[in-house]
Amino acid sequence: MPTFFEGRQLVTPGDLLAEGDYIAGDNTYVEGNKIYASRVGLVDYENKKVNVVALKAFYIPKVGDIVIGTIVEVGFSGWTVDIKAPYGALLRASDVLSRPFKPQNDELSQVLNAGDLIVAKIASYDRAHDPQLTVGEPGLGKITRGQIMRITPTKIPRVIGRKGSMISIIKQETGCQIILGVNGVILITGKNPEDEELAVMAIRRIEEESHTSGLTDRITQMLKEAKVKREESKNEPKN
Amino acid sequence: MNQKIEKLIDKKGLRLDGRKPDELRPVKIDVGILANADGSAYIEQGKNKILAAAFGPRELHPKHLSLSDRMVLRCRYHMAPFSVQERKSPAPSRREVELSKVIRESLEPAIFIEQYPRTGIDIFVEVLQADGGTRCASITAASLALADAGIPMRDLVVACAAGKVDGTIVLDLMDTEDKVGVADVPVALMPNLNAITLLQMDGILTLEEFEKAVDLAIAGCRKIYAMQKEVFKNKYVSIREVEE
Amino acid sequence: MSSLITRVRQKQIVQLMAKGKRLDGRGLNDYRETKVEQGIIERAEGSARVLLGKTEVLVGTKIETGEPFSDTPNEGVLTVNAELVPLASSTFEPGPPDENSIELARIVDRGIRESKAIDVEKLCIEAGKNVFVVFVDVYVLNHDGNLIDASALAALAALLNAKMPNYEIEEGQVKIKQGYTPLPIKRHPVTVTFAKINDRLVVDPWLEEEQVMDARLSMAIDDDGNICAIQKGGTGCFTQQQVFEAAKIAREKAGEIRKKLGW
Numbered sequence: 001m002p003t004f005f006e007g008r009q010l011v012t013p014g015d016l017l018a019e020g021d022y023i024a025g026d027n028t029y030v031e032g033n034k035i036y037a038s039r040v041g042l043v044d045y046e047n048k049k050v051n052v053v054a055l056k057a058f059y060i061p062k063v064g065d066i067v068i069g070t071i072v073e074v075g076f077s078g079w080t081v082d083i084k085a086p087y088g089a090l091l092r093a094s095d096v097l098s099r100p101f102k103p104q105n106d107e108l109s110q111v112l113n114a115g116d117l118i119v120a121k122i123a124s125y126d127r128a129h130d131p132q133l134t135v136g137e138p139g140l141g142k143i144t145r146g147q148i149m150r151i152t153p154t155k156i157p158r159v160i161g162r163k164g165s166m167i168s169i170i171k172q173e174t175g176c177q178i179i180l181g182v183n184g185v186i187l188i189t190g191k192n193p194e195d196e197e198l199a200v201m202a203i204r205r206i207e208e209e210s211h212t213s214g215l216t217d218r219i220t221q222m223l224k225e226a227k228v229k230r231e232e233s234k235n236e237p238k239n
Numbered sequence: 240m241n242q243k244i245e246k247l248i249d250k251k252g253l254r255l256d257g258r259k260p261d262e263l264r265p266v267k268i269d270v271g272i273l274a275n276a277d278g279s280a281y282i283e284q285g286k287n288k289i290l291a292a293a294f295g296p297r298e299l300h301p302k303h304l305s306l307s308d309r310m311v312l313r314c315r316y317h318m319a320p321f322s323v324q325e326r327k328s329p330a331p332s333r334r335e336v337e338l339s340k341v342i343r344e345s346l347e348p349a350i351f352i353e354q355y356p357r358t359g360i361d362i363f364v365e366v367l368q369a370d371g372g373t374r375c376a377s378i379t380a381a382s383l384a385l386a387d388a389g390i391p392m393r394d395l396v397v398a399c400a401a402g403k404v405d406g407t408i409v410l411d412l413m414d415t416e417d418k419v420g421v422a423d424v425p426v427a428l429m430p431n432l433n434a435i436t437l438l439q440m441d442g443i444l445t446l447e448e449f450e451k452a453v454d455l456a457i458a459g460c461r462k463i464y465a466m467q468k469e470v471f472k473n474k475y476v477s478i479r480e481v482e483e
Numbered sequence: 484m485s486s487l488i489t490r491v492r493q494k495q496i497v498q499l500m501a502k503g504k505r506l507d508g509r510g511l512n513d514y515r516e517t518k519v520e521q522g523i524i525e526r527a528e529g530s531a532r533v534l535l536g537k538t539e540v541l542v543g544t545k546i547e548t549g550e551p552f553s554d555t556p557n558e559g560v561l562t563v564n565a566e567l568v569p570l571a572s573s574t575f576e577p578g579p580p581d582e583n584s585i586e587l588a589r590i591v592d593r594g595i596r597e598s599k600a601i602d603v604e605k606l607c608i609e610a611g612k613n614v615f616v617v618f619v620d621v622y623v624l625n626h627d628g629n630l631i632d633a634s635a636l637a638a639l640a641a642l643l644n645a646k647m648p649n650y651e652i653e654e655g656q657v658k659i660k661q662g663y664t665p666l667p668i669k670r671h672p673v674t675v676t677f678a679k680i681n682d683r684l685v686v687d688p689w690l691e692e693e694q695v696m697d698a699r700l701s702m703a704i705d706d707d708g709n710i711c712a713i714q715k716g717g718t719g720c721f722t723q724q725q726v727f728e729a730a731k732i733a734r735e736k737a738g739e740i741r742k743k744l745g746w
Contacts, residue, residue, distance in 0.1 A: 010475055012468050013349070013386055014394025014431035029351070029393065036431070038351070038391040040471050055471070056389035058277075058296070060355075086296035086358045127356055128307070152389070211475065333585050340582045347718040424713070434720035438700070440713035441597045446730055449710050453723060 007045050008211075011037040011052060018050045025051035041154075042211055053211075059085045059153040059183040061131040065122045066140075068148065068181035069133070074109045081118065081133060083183050084150065089131040091120065096135060117143040119179055119187065139179075146177075146189030147196045151207045153184035158210040159203055166206065166216055173223040174199040198226055247404040247416055254416070256285070260409040263399070263459055268380070268470045270387045278388025280470075282380040285413055286370035291380035293388040295360035304359070309352045311359040314343035316377055318366040338374050345378050345427040345437035346385065349392045360390060371414035372400050378427045378437065379463055383470065395467050396436055398427035399459035401452040403444060408451045410459045424449070426456040430464045488694045496695050500681040507689065512732055514687045519636065519744060521644040529645025529666065533637040536689055537627035539571075540634045542619060542641040546648070546666070548608065548657065549616040559606020559614045563592035565621035565634060572626035586716070590674070591621060591635050593712035594703035598672035601642065605667040608650065608657055615647050617666065628689035631701050631714075635674035636740075643668055643746075671746040672711055673737035676701040677729050679719060684729055686736060700729050704737035706746075 003018045005011060015037045017028060024030045027039040028050055037043065041054040061067070061083070069083035071091075078092040093108055112118065118133075119140050125131040135141045151159070159180060160167050171178055176190035176199045186203060190196040202219050209215055248254055258264070264285030273279035276292035283289075299305040316338040320326050331339075342364065350360070362384065364377040375398035382396035402412045404420035417423050422442025428435055444452065496506050503511060515536030524530035527543035551558060565588035567575040580588070595601065606615040619641065621634045646663035678688035678696035688696060697719025703712035710730060715721065721729075 010472050012395060012471055013392035014429065016431065027391065029391070036393070038393070039389060040386050054389060055474075056278075056387065058389055086298065086355050088298055154389075333580075333589065336582050336585045337589050340586055341715075344716060344718050348720045352718075429720065432720075433722060435715070435723065435726060436720045438713055438715040438721065438726060440710060441593050443597060443599075443705065443709045443711055445709055446734065449730060450727055453726065457723065 003045055003050070005043045008042050010040070011043045012040050013038055015043075017043055017052070018045075021048065023049045025049045027052035027054045027057065054154045056152050057154045059083070061085055061087070061089070061122045061125040062182070063122050063125055065182040066119065066179070067122060067133075067183040068117060068119050068143070068179065068185035068187055069183070071112050071114050071116045071118065074112070074114060079108065079112055081120070083120075083131070083133075083181075084185060085131070085183060087130045089120075089122075089133050091118070091133040091135065095123075095133070112142060117148060117187075119143060119181070143187060146187050147193075147200060149186050149188065149200050149203060151184050151186065151203065153182065155207045155210050156180055156182060156184060158215075159186075159206050161216060166219065169216065169220050170199055170202050170223070173220070173227065174202070194230065198223060201226070247419060248407055248409075252407075254404070254409065256413065260407050261455060261458070263411045263462060264413065266463060266466055268383065268466055270383050270470050270474065276384070276388070278384040278386065278390070280380040280383035280387060282376050282383075284372065284376045284379075284411075286368055287366070287373055287376045288368040289373060289376050289380050290365045290367060291377065291384040292363045293360060293381070293384040293390065294363075295388070296355045296358035296390070297360075298357070299359040302357075305357045308356050310350070310355050312343055312347050312350065312352070312362070313359060314339050314346070314362040314364070314381070316342050316364045316366070316374070318369060318373070322366045322369045338377075341437055341439065342374060342378055342381065345398065346381055346396055348434065348436045349382065349394055349396050349429055350385070351391050351393070354391065360385070369414070371412050371417045372425070374398070374437075375400050375425050375427070379467065383467055386471075394429035394431045394434075395464065396427055396429055397460045397464040397467060398425060398437060399456050399463055400425040401456035401459065403442065403448060403452065408448060408455055410455050422448070422452070424452045424456055426453060426460060428457060428460040428464075430461055488691050492691060493695050496692060497681045500683050500685070503683070505685060506691070509687075511683065512686045512736065514632075514736070514740070515689065517636070517740070517743075519640050521640050527641075528647065529641045529643075531637045531640030531644055533633045533640065535629060535633040535636070535687070537625060538629060538633045538689075539623075539625040540630065540637045541622040541624055542634070542637040543622070544641045544645045544666075545618040545620070546645060547616050547618070548613055551607070551611065551614040555603075556611040557607045557614075558603040559601070560616040561592065561596055561601060561603070561619070562616065563588045563595070563619045563621065563638065565591065565623070567623050567626070567630075571623045575623075575626070586714070587623075587630055587634060588621060590631055590701060590703075590712065590714050591619070591638050593714075594635050594672045594674050595619070595638060595642070598670045598703065598705040598709075598711040600639065600668055600670040600672055602667035602669050606647070609652065613657055617642070617645070626690065628691075628693045629676050629687050631676045632674050632687060635672070635703065639668075639671060639673075639746075640744075642666055643671075670705050671741055672703045672705050673740050674701055674703045674712070675733035675736045677732075679717075679721060679725070684725060684732070686732065700726070702730060702733040704734050706741065708734045708738070710734075 039054040069081040073080040120133040123134040179187040267283040278293040378398035402423040427437030518534040529544040645666040698717035
């Protein structure tokens with residue numbers, strides 16, 4: 001019952017990862033009793049499960065996911081939202097307005113207009129239909145302040161860290177509120193733009209070095225050093 | 240400019256550019272070089288310089304172009320006007336139309352076409368400089384662009400041509416060898432699955448010569464496949480080095 | 484395209500194929516009934532009509548004079564064009580040639596050109612200035628599968644039927660004389676197309692087999708059994724073994740067809 005790579009080795013589509021009594025995990029496919037990689041990434045053998053942590057992958061909606069999207073079109077009974085997925089998402093007017101929707105009286109563009117950002121949840125999605133969004137829960141709705149950044153969706157778990165360790169450190173050190181959309185879009189809201197920039201920098205670094213170890217410590221270090229630098233430049237007498 | 244070339248293989252058995260019959264031209268590949276594309280790759284093979292970009296999966300506009308049960312793959316092979324000796328009109332030629340089709344058909348077997356219905360993937364290949372074997376180099380680059388875009392694939396696709404010049408079966412023909420030689424056999428392969436996804440031929444070959452040419456082209460494909468995999472490995476290594 | 488064939492039918496064809504059988508009762512390597520007629524369009528310098536089962540293709544050749552290409556100053560010129568006219572199939576739409584008709588034309592062209600079927604040097608009138616230009620126009624009249632083989636056959640039959648006008652050069656001017664000379668044809672390439680269905684190769688796929696097939700492989704074979712042109716089509720793939728097997732069968736079938744037509 002062989003496997004053909006060592007854990008955390010780079011694999012490319014078509015690489016034979018395992019043969020025999022194994023379970024095919026993320027970014028793999030099966031032919032007979034052979035498991036192959038379907039994306040470029042690092043292979044991971046977790047007991048009998050074979051996964052590939054992809055270098056890059058696009059977001060495919062799942063019911064319950066929290067995503068951050070942009071309104072692209074105001075329609076007759078709702079809005080089309082870009083959630084950075086192969087499919088555009090729909091947000092129904094009835095979901096947003098707390099009362100019944102009257103097309104003659106209600107001007108949808110006054111509620112949400114093209115270019116607005118929202119935090120939403122995937123309410124439904126299947127092969128035959130575009131994803132439907134809902135904003136009818138606390139914490140969801142139009143975004144009014146903060147910075148938006150985008151990383152490849154496969155790296156979001158790394159930004160969260162084991163049991164939330166990574167994201168807690170960033171929030172702590174920068175004092176920012178951070179919403180991580182499963183679709184790779186991230187909202188950072190801080191007390192000032194400099195704090196927000198720190199968080200952006202940290203997340204970018206995580207995206208680039210996601211496959212390395214000791215990252216949590218390095219990020220903590222980086223944030224502490226950056227803050228010290230900032231303090232120093234503030235206290236420097238201006239000549 | 241239009242000197243008639245008589246001998247393509249000299250007394251030592253070497254070709255016009257000094258290569259042995261079973262030798263590839265120097266190949267250089269890079270991925271992720273276009274910021275706006277979902278995936279991209281650049282290849283230099285001999286004097287060929289080719290750029291490939293992949294977009295998608297994404298919704299098609301107008302919607303009626305999409306299929307309800309599968310993805311649509313579109314491919315455009317295009318040569319820049321300055322890519323060849325005599326300026327080529329930018330309008331798509333019949334050759335470019337045919338090559339766009341065969342390149343698309345060489346890549347589609349590698350893609351899980353039923354996975355994302357009602358979407359499309361667009362592949363654009365731009366030949367910046369041409370010196371024979373552009374369709375093969377294009378396929379090699381396009382498949383990397385697809386993988387770079389994170390599109391799930393069964394295997395990478397790699398392509399290489401073999402042919403006959405001066406009575407000898409040779410690998411990876413350059414333009415002069417293609418024009419003056421006796422036959423050209425481009426082959427595209429999914430190496431792990433041993434599946435041929437492109438096969439064309441023009442010229443005159445006996446059955447034995449044809450079999451030899453296909454064998455040689457496939458051997459060439461496998462060499463280039465190793466280079467395709469190296470490109471991704473190098474991308475990771477370079478990130479590791481920054482950390483150290 | 485597969486919406487034109489019902490799922491039940493698709494399954495039937497694929498299942499029969501597993502047993503090595505075809506829905507129309509043919510053997511895996513059998514062609515449908517083939518009929519070739521020549522000289523049916525008088526205005527054309529050469530013409531032929533081929534019926535391959537119900538697939539019908541008409542080819543007309545026109546021979547005119549013109550300038551040669553700069554890199555082949557003493558050779559005549561061959562141009563092949565194909566039209567998938569709307570009346571031939573509900574899937575053909577009017578308009579400029581699409582990728583299918585361009586591919587078809589180029590496959591037919593390659594078979595003729597690479598096999599050196601036409602003795603192009605005999606088409607030279609005045610080197611570098613004036614040569615005969617042979618236009619081969621493929622007109623698909625009914626699509627019931629395997630347009631490639633039918634078109635290639637009709638193209639060659641039309642060329643064998645074609646005549647070029649006699650001429651003489653008087654004071655540097657080309658003057659057309661009375662009478663004609665047959666177009667000098669020295670080789671008779673025949674194209675054999677395979678479909679791959681359920682991992683089997685079948686010769687001369689008809690329309691429904693084409694709608695079910697994974698991939699298609701066409702090979703042009705000359706009088707000596709040499710391979711002159713190959714085109715793989717469709718979104719499936721072949722193994723090396725299948726390719727070599729197809730080549731052997733193609734050489735056999737091409738020889739049979741040439742014999743049957745007396746070429």
